[in-house]
Amino acid sequence: MTTFVARRLLFMLPVALLVSFVTFMLIHLVPGDPARVLLGEEATPQSVAALRQQLGLDRPLGVQYGLWLWQAIHGNLGESIQLQQPVIQAIWQRLPVTIELGVASLIFSVALAVPLGVMAATNPNGRLDWLVNVTSLLGTAIPSFVLGLLLILVFAVFIRIFPPGGYVPFSEDPLGNLRDLVLPAVALGVGAVAVNLRQVRTSMLEVLHEDYIRTAWAKGLRPRQVNYRHALRNALMPLLTIVGLQVGAILAGTFVIETIFLWPGIGALTIQSIFSKDYPVVQGVVLLAALSYMAVNLFVDIGYRVLDPRVSYGK
Amino acid sequence: MANNTRRALSFRKLWARMHFFPGRLDGISFAQQPDFPGEADIAVSSAGGPLPTLLDLEVSAGARKAALPVRVLKEVREDPRWLFSIVLAVLVGVAIFAPWVAPYDPLAYHPAIAAQPPTLAHPFGTDSLGRDQLSRVIYGTRISLSVGVLSILIGGSIGTLFGLIGGYFKGWVDQIFTIIVDALLAFPSLILALAIAASLGTSIANLVIALAVVRIPIYARLARGQVLQLQGLDYVSAARASGTRTRKILFNHVLPNITSPLLVQATISISFAILDESVLSYLGLGSQPPTPEWGTMINEAQTYLFTDPWMMLGPALAIVVTVLSLNLFGDALRDRLDPRSWTGLSIRTRQ
Numbered sequence: 001m002t003t004f005v006a007r008r009l010l011f012m013l014p015v016a017l018l019v020s021f022v023t024f025m026l027i028h029l030v031p032g033d034p035a036r037v038l039l040g041e042e043a044t045p046q047s048v049a050a051l052r053q054q055l056g057l058d059r060p061l062g063v064q065y066g067l068w069l070w071q072a073i074h075g076n077l078g079e080s081i082q083l084q085q086p087v088i089q090a091i092w093q094r095l096p097v098t099i100e101l102g103v104a105s106l107i108f109s110v111a112l113a114v115p116l117g118v119m120a121a122t123n124p125n126g127r128l129d130w131l132v133n134v135t136s137l138l139g140t141a142i143p144s145f146v147l148g149l150l151l152i153l154v155f156a157v158f159i160r161i162f163p164p165g166g167y168v169p170f171s172e173d174p175l176g177n178l179r180d181l182v183l184p185a186v187a188l189g190v191g192a193v194a195v196n197l198r199q200v201r202t203s204m205l206e207v208l209h210e211d212y213i214r215t216a217w218a219k220g221l222r223p224r225q226v227n228y229r230h231a232l233r234n235a236l237m238p239l240l241t242i243v244g245l246q247v248g249a250i251l252a253g254t255f256v257i258e259t260i261f262l263w264p265g266i267g268a269l270t271i272q273s274i275f276s277k278d279y280p281v282v283q284g285v286v287l288l289a290a291l292s293y294m295a296v297n298l299f300v301d302i303g304y305r306v307l308d309p310r311v312s313y314g315k
Numbered sequence: 316m317a318n319n320t321r322r323a324l325s326f327r328k329l330w331a332r333m334h335f336f337p338g339r340l341d342g343i344s345f346a347q348q349p350d351f352p353g354e355a356d357i358a359v360s361s362a363g364g365p366l367p368t369l370l371d372l373e374v375s376a377g378a379r380k381a382a383l384p385v386r387v388l389k390e391v392r393e394d395p396r397w398l399f400s401i402v403l404a405v406l407v408g409v410a411i412f413a414p415w416v417a418p419y420d421p422l423a424y425h426p427a428i429a430a431q432p433p434t435l436a437h438p439f440g441t442d443s444l445g446r447d448q449l450s451r452v453i454y455g456t457r458i459s460l461s462v463g464v465l466s467i468l469i470g471g472s473i474g475t476l477f478g479l480i481g482g483y484f485k486g487w488v489d490q491i492f493t494i495i496v497d498a499l500l501a502f503p504s505l506i507l508a509l510a511i512a513a514s515l516g517t518s519i520a521n522l523v524i525a526l527a528v529v530r531i532p533i534y535a536r537l538a539r540g541q542v543l544q545l546q547g548l549d550y551v552s553a554a555r556a557s558g559t560r561t562r563k564i565l566f567n568h569v570l571p572n573i574t575s576p577l578l579v580q581a582t583i584s585i586s587f588a589i590l591d592e593s594v595l596s597y598l599g600l601g602s603q604p605p606t607p608e609w610g611t612m613i614n615e616a617q618t619y620l621f622t623d624p625w626m627m628l629g630p631a632l633a634i635v636v637t638v639l640s641l642n643l644f645g646d647a648l649r650d651r652l653d654p655r656s657w658t659g660l661s662i663r664t665r666q
Contacts, residue, residue: 018498029514141639143590145597146631153624248503256594274513286510290502
C-alpha cells in the first residue's frame with residue numbers, strides 16, 4: 001500500500017511539473033507584451049518597464065519560470081493587480097463559498113442518482129426506467145447556464161420561493177445561506193446527476209447478472225437486501241471514479257454558476273480577473289484547480305484500492 | 316445475440332467499402348481474410364477493386380436480398396436513435412444554407428419591433444434591438460457546428476498522432492507523450508479551455524484552439540490503447556518484417572484499423588465541444604456581439620430574463636437539440652460499431 005502511494009506520487013511529480021509549466025506559460029500566450037496589455041494603450045514606457053520588472057518579464061524565460069515555481073512552492077502565487085492583495089489570500093478568502101457550492105452539488109447528484117439508478121435497474125424498461133433515461137439524456141444536453149437561468153425564472157420569478165441570486169455566509173444567517181444554496185447547487189449538479197444515474201443504472205444491471213447475486217436470491221434474501229446490500233456495494237465502485245472525475249467538471253461549473261447567481265467565490269473571481277486582465281489570479285486559480293483535481297483523483301485511486309482489494313495496479 | 320452479430324458484420328462490410336482500405340475489415344480476425352495484407356495486396360486491390368473476403372462471399376450468397384431503403388427502414392425501426400441523424404442532417408443543411416433558410420437578416424436592427432414575444436412572423440420573437448431571433452439562431456448553427464467539428468478535427472488529429480506514436484514506439488517516447496497527456500488531463504478541461512481562450516484573446520479562431528487542446532488527451536489515450544492491441548497482430552509484424560517504413564505502417568496499416576472507435580468518440584466529443592463553446596461564448600470569451608452565436612445570444616437575453624424570458628428560448632432550444640441529437644446518434648453509432656460495449660436503452664434482464 002505504502003509503495004503504491006509512493007509510486008503514484010513519484011509518477012505525479014513530472015506531471016505536476018509540466019502542469020505548473022503550462023500554467024506559467026499562460027501569461028506568455030497573451031499576444032504582444034503582457035505588461036503593455038495589462039496597463040492598456042495609454043501607459044507610459046516607464047510604467048510598462050516597471051511592471052515588466054515587477055512581473056519579472058525582463059528576464060530569460062527559464063529564469064522566470066524557475067523563480068515563479070520556487071515562489072509557488074512556497075505558497076506565493078504573486079500579487080493580484082486588481083485587488084492589490086496576494087493571489088493566495090484572494091483565493092483563500094473565497095474558498096469556503098466555492099467549496100460549499102461544489103460539495104452541495106456533488107452530494108445532491110449522488111443522493112439523487114443512487115436510489116433512482118437502483119430503482120431503474122431493478123425494474124428495467126419500466127416507467128421509472130424510461131423517466132431515468134430521459135432525465136439523464138436531457139441532463140447531459142442542457143448547459144448549466146441555461147438550467148440556472150430556467151431555475152431562476154421558475155423558482156424566483158414565477159413562484160417566488162428562492163432568491164434569484166446572492167450569498168449570505170452560513171455563520172451570519174444559516175437558513176438564508178441554505179436558501180441561497182438550493183438553486184445554484186441544483187443548476188450545477190444536474191449534469192452530474194445525469195452522468196451518475198446512467199453509471200449507477202449500468203453497473204447495477206451488470207452486477208445483477210453476477211453469480212453471487214443469484215446465490216443471494218437462492219438463499220432466500222429479501223429483494224431489498226439483495227439489491228442494496230449485495231449488489232449496490234459493488235455497483236458503486238465505478239461511481240467513485242466518475243465522481244472523482246466530476247470534481248473537475250463541478251469546479252469548472254462553479255465559474256459559470258457563481259457568475260449567474262452572484263456568489264462571491266473563486267469562479268466569479270476568476271471570470272472577473274479574466275476581464276480585468278489580472279493574469280496572476282487566473283494563473284493561481286488554474287494551478288490550484290489542476291493540483292487539487294490531481295489530488296482528488298489520487299485519493300480516488302487509493303480509495304479504490306482500499307475498498308476493493310481485488311484491484312491491483314501494475315506489476 | 317446471433318442476430319446482433321450478423322447485423323454488426325453487415326454494417327462492417329458497408330464500412331469497409333467506405334474505408335481508405337478496400338477489402339480490409341476492422342475488428343475481424345485476419346484469418347478470415349484470404350491473404351496477408353501487405354504491400355502486394357494494395358497493388359492487387361487498387362488494380363482490381365476490393366478483394367473479396369470470406370464475409371463478402373457469405374453475404375453475396377445469402378443476405379443480399381433486401382433493397383437499401385428497406386434495410387434502412389428496418390434499422391431505424393430496431394433502433395429509433397438513428398432518426399436523430401435526420402435532425403443532424405437538417406442542422407448541417409441549415410448551417411450551410413443559412414442565407415437562404417433564414418427569413419431575415421440576422422444583423423438588421425428594427426427598433427420598432429424590439430423585444431417582441433414569439434409571433435408567426437418571428438417564431439422565436441425578436442431581441443432587444445428588433446433582430447429576428449430565428450434568423451440569428453440559424454446563423455448561430457454555422458458557428459457552433461463549425462467550431463465543434465473543427466476543434467475535434469484538430470484536437471483529434473493531434474491526439475491520435477500522439478497515441479499512434481507513443482503506442483507504436485513505446486519506451487521513452489511513449490513515456491514523454493504519456494506525461495504530456497497526463498498533464499493535460501490534470502486540468503479540468505473547461506478551466507484549461509477558459510484560461511487558453513482568455514490568454515489568447517477573444518476570437519472564434521482562439522476558441523477553436525482552446526477547445527482543440529483540451530480534447531487531445533482523450534484521443535491520445537484511445538489511439539494508444541488501440542495501437543497496443545493491434546501491435547501483437549501478425550499483419551503488423553509482417554509489415555515490419557518485410558521492411559515497410561514506419562510511417563507507412565502507422566498510417567496505412569494501423570490507423571485505418573482504429574478508425575471506428577475514434578469516429579464514435581468524435582461524434583460524442585463534438586457535442587461536448589459545442590457545449591463548451593456555448594459556455595465560453597456565454598461568459599464572453601468566444602465570439603463577440605453582434606455575431607449571432609447561441610451562448611452570446613443567451614447572455615444578451617439574460618438581461619431581459621425578468622421581463623421577456625422567451626428571448627432565450629430559441630438559442631437554448633438550439634443547443635439542447637443539437638447536443639441531444641449528437642449524443643443519441645453517437646450512442647447508436649457506438650452500439651453498432653462495437654456491440655460489446657452497449658449500454659443501450661433496452662437491456663435484457665433477469666426475469
